[in-house]
Amino acid sequence: MATRTRRSQRRTQALSRERIVEAAVELLDAAGESGLTFRALTERLATGPGAVYWHVANKDELLGAATEGVVAAALAADPTEPAGSPQDGIRAVALGLAGAIEEHPWLATQLAVQLSRNPWGTVTARIFESIGRQVRALGVPESSWFTATSALLHYILGAAGQNAVNAGVPGPGTDREEFLGAVSTAWKELDPDDYPFTRAVADQMREHDDREQFLAGIDFVLTGITTLHPPAGRPGTPPASRETGTP
Amino acid sequence: MATRTRRSQRRTQALSRERIVEAAVELLDAAGESGLTFRALTERLATGPGAVYWHVANKDELLGAATEGVVAAALAADPTEPAGSPQDGIRAVALGLAGAIEEHPWLATQLAVQLSRNPWGTVTARIFESIGRQVRALGVPESSWFTATSALLHYILGAAGQNAVNAGVPGPGTDREEFLGAVSTAWKELDPDDYPFTRAVADQMREHDDREQFLAGIDFVLTGITTLHPPAGRPGTPPASRETGTP
DNA sequence: ACCTGAACACCGTTCAAGT
DNA sequence: ACCTGAACACCGTTCAAGT
Numbered sequence A, B: 001m002a003t004r005t006r007r008s009q010r011r012t013q014a015l016s017r018e019r020i021v022e023a024a025v026e027l028l029d030a031a032g033e034s035g036l037t038f039r040a041l042t043e044r045l046a047t048g049p050g051a052v053y054w055h056v057a058n059k060d061e062l063l064g065a066a067t068e069g070v071v072a073a074a075l076a077a078d079p080t081e082p083a084g085s086p087q088d089g090i091r092a093v094a095l096g097l098a099g100a101i102e103e104h105p106w107l108a109t110q111l112a113v114q115l116s117r118n119p120w121g122t123v124t125a126r127i128f129e130s131i132g133r134q135v136r137a138l139g140v141p142e143s144s145w146f147t148a149t150s151a152l153l154h155y156i157l158g159a160a161g162q163n164a165v166n167a168g169v170p171g172p173g174t175d176r177e178e179f180l181g182a183v184s185t186a187w188k189e190l191d192p193d194d195y196p197f198t199r200a201v202a203d204q205m206r207e208h209d210d211r212e213q214f215l216a217g218i219d220f221v222l223t224g225i226t227t228l229h230p231p232a233g234r235p236g237t238p239p240a241s242r243e244t245g246t247p
Numbered sequence C, D: 001a002c003c004t005g006a007a008c009a010c011c012g013t014t015c016a017a018g019t
Helices: A019-030 A039-045 A051-057 A059-077 A088-105 A107-117 A122-137 A142-162 A166-167 A174-188 A197-201 A202-207 A210-228 B019-032 B038-043 B049-055 B059-076 B086-105 B106-117 B121-137 B144-166 B176-190 B196-200 B201-207 B210-228
Strands: none
Touching: A039 A051, A039 B176, A051 B144, A059 A088, A059 A107, A059 A122, A059 B144, A088 A107, A088 A122, A088 A142, A088 B210, A107 A122, A107 A142, A107 B106, A107 B144, A122 A142, A122 B176, A122 B210, A142 A210, A142 B019, A142 B059, A142 B144, A142 B196, A142 B201, A142 B210, A174 A197, A174 A202, A197 B121, A197 B144, A197 B201, A202 B144, A210 B144, B019 B038, B019 B049, B019 B059, B049 B106, B049 B121, B059 B086, B059 B106, B059 B121, B086 B106, B086 B144, B106 B121, B121 B144, B144 B201, B144 B210, B176 B196, B176 B201, B196 B201
């Protein structure tokens, strides 16, 4: 969509790093990871590869910039909700990321790649900061800030990464139900000796709701954090649970 | 290492899918993701691309098979420890995977890729089963098995994925300390308005121990699970915490 | 059934040359 | 300073031909 300057038409907008990254995101959204090539990119930008290389070091940097741009947009979103509990704040960050992955399915893989390649880069820092502020608001003692925030970060990224593809399907959920049904059936046909547990939860797997699962996991981590590292200032304060933290 | 049949020497071992996957793992270990090409693979196997394609559909399948093989080996390991608490069992599974990633750094990215591409494939099932058995042993009510196991799976994969690279460095830790020091310094130079929290934990980040962090996160999830879903059979049983679960 | 290896289409990247 | 575009080295994959 948007203003698409097709080939043969001379470029009207000056080339810039931002414009290049924007085009890269569009290509990724439209055709997935394999859709981003320098040939497709230069055609869309009506230029040559040398021009792109003037603004961007290589394809890895381009993918990193695309990832960071999309993550930054996802975390900067919704100034609608003013405050709410810290627990809700963390859920909002997590759901914001999950939403970004739903809009840009390539983000799941790319987030993982960026993370394992550059574990403490700018992408991580952005997410870390968003979660950390809520951890601080939670009253976690300062000495546990890094530990608690890291745990939340890891859970969110792990869960978001896996739930990406099933969420990517359109429609009201028919495709998704079919998919989960197929997996569930496959699980029931696993070797009873090797996979007794997986077979036993095949039905739960079919019926599960991604979003609910995602939030349940966050509640586990939050409960663990507030139980093992209760607020220091107010000694009598009980650990906050899902029930008390949600409106 | 191992028996390396170099080029010009005719193949002595018959070609098979297993032999191909084994060679792929060797190439990945030696030179990383970019080291696995069909040209390097066919040279090492003293054959042509057509022969490889007879046993394997394409490169994606080859990478998937390599990932699954390494994961299976990691989870099948150590029959030395007989039992221990379920908590220790989960820690063993998690540390086993972390160890595999340390031995095969490409596994971190590849695990994420496999997971986001094929969320409920055989690789996931293997890990899921290993964790799930411990969850069952934990006394979690059956209706919560899938939720609890998924949460652990996601945390472990997210954490293992990120900690891969720093763990990849050799030596007694000097390189690693230098790396963490550099990141810590970079964090302190972030914009005070945009990154107050990240700046505040820069020192904790420098001093943190990967393994300790990893286990602390598992304890959060375990505590959350046993708190929110206590064993059904024995109503009075208190939730197991790290202290009681570790010898 | 299993393997050979030349050939194909395509990719990321470079660089001398232009403005 | 910024852009052009031909050229290069390399990649995954195919397929007619062999055994």
